[in-house]
Amino acid sequence: MTPSYQVVDGFRIAKAFSPDTFRKALSYKPRNDDLFIVTFPKCGTTWTQHIVINILKRGIPPETFKEFQRLSPFLDITGPGVVETMPRPGAIKTHLPFNLQPYSPQAKYIYVARNPFDCCVSFYHHTKEFPFYQFSDGTFDEYFDIFINGQTDYGDYFDHLLSWYEHREDPNVLFLVYEKMKADTQAAVLKIAKFLNQEYEHMFLKDENLMERIIRHTSVENMKKSTNEHFGSFFGLSPNDDQLKDPELPEGLKHILEFMKNIEFTPKPEIKIVRKGIVGDWKGHFSLPQSNRLMAKFRQKIQGTDIDKLWPEFFVAK
Numbered sequence: 001m002t003p004s005y006q007v008v009d010g011f012r013i014a015k016a017f018s019p020d021t022f023r024k025a026l027s028y029k030p031r032n033d034d035l036f037i038v039t040f041p042k043c044g045t046t047w048t049q050h051i052v053i054n055i056l057k058r059g060i061p062p063e064t065f066k067e068f069q070r071l072s073p074f075l076d077i078t079g080p081g082v083v084e085t086m087p088r089p090g091a092i093k094t095h096l097p098f099n100l101q102p103y104s105p106q107a108k109y110i111y112v113a114r115n116p117f118d119c120c121v122s123f124y125h126h127t128k129e130f131p132f133y134q135f136s137d138g139t140f141d142e143y144f145d146i147f148i149n150g151q152t153d154y155g156d157y158f159d160h161l162l163s164w165y166e167h168r169e170d171p172n173v174l175f176l177v178y179e180k181m182k183a184d185t186q187a188a189v190l191k192i193a194k195f196l197n198q199e200y201e202h203m204f205l206k207d208e209n210l211m212e213r214i215i216r217h218t219s220v221e222n223m224k225k226s227t228n229e230h231f232g233s234f235f236g237l238s239p240n241d242d243q244l245k246d247p248e249l250p251e252g253l254k255h256i257l258e259f260m261k262n263i264e265f266t267p268k269p270e271i272k273i274v275r276k277g278i279v280g281d282w283k284g285h286f287s288l289p290q291s292n293r294l295m296a297k298f299r300q301k302i303q304g305t306d307i308d309k310l311w312p313e314f315f316v317a318k
């Protein structure tokens with residue numbers, strides 16, 4: 001069983017996405033004050049979006065999910081129109097490899113990387129959760145083969161990582177690692193604040209409860225409450241006419257709802273975008289041959305780089 005994908009100009013995306021909106025997204029011209037949050041899917045995008053927005057809003061979380069989406073729109077599916085109406089400062093989400101990413105040396109980019117094992121497991125659950133992939137009965141073994149062959153949506157995990165790793169020291173790029181964010185979230189929050197603007201960094205000196213509030217608002221537990229039901233109500237249920245007629249509904253989202261109208265699926269009032277949020281979940285999913293295969297690809301793809309230092313636990317000599 002294969003999830004419903006399509007290839008647009010040589011790049012694989014979910015079949016439910018609008019090719020037209022995707023092409024428009026790729027041709028978006030960044031403004032000098034644009035901030036992007038970029039990841040390969042399932043590497044901590046939503047968490048980073050919440051941290052950034054909490055910093056930009058000085059420790060006040062978005063009041064509603066709608067506000068969150070307005071402040072941090074997903075360029076690839078909603079298209080540039082939504083970015084143009086984004087209140088500023090905001091943060092634009094994309095999942096694009098560097099060669100496709102709308103780029104300007106003046107704009108800023110936060111890239112988050114996560115180890116390929118946990119990313120694969122998380123992406124597997126994601127693909128089963130969203131009805132538009134039509135993969136709810138898919139098995140991990142089936143998904144693993146697709147992932148290791150670089151045939152998931154957004155292409156090859158390693159090519160994506162390598163494309164941004166090359167830019168990790170560019171002054172307008174902040175390269176973060178999910179596992180390091182988990183190990184020391186406060187340090188990650190401060191790093192992000194400093195990268196955004198020194199004024200944000202100084203905010204933490206003036207407001208001694210700010211860090212505690214941000215960590216609390218962006219915890220796995222709180223984010224489950226503020227995220228999963230909203231994804232469910234939009235992407236997990238049969239679209240109704242009111243939703244489709246909403247004049248504010250971006251073209252790309254309308255396309256997804258129209259796609260969903262034409263498929264059969266079991267409704268899901270919750271979609272677990274925020275699932276476990278831990279490091280090492282892969283150990284309960286991979287067989288030994290699968291972990292050996294992914295490790296072999298990992299070693300081969302990162303040859304000539306020091307990416308092994310990002311996740312030394314995978315590279316300990318036996």
Ligand code: A3P
Pocket residue numbers: 039040041042043044045046047118121122123125218219220221223273274275276277278281
């Ligand atoms: P798991 O599926 O392994 O639990 P993305 O936002 O890029 O789709 O990434 C989703 C992954 O980030 C999921 O991983 C999710 O649980 C995890 N995540 C979401 N919120 C988190 C948080 N506040 N802290 C840590 N991980 C979080």
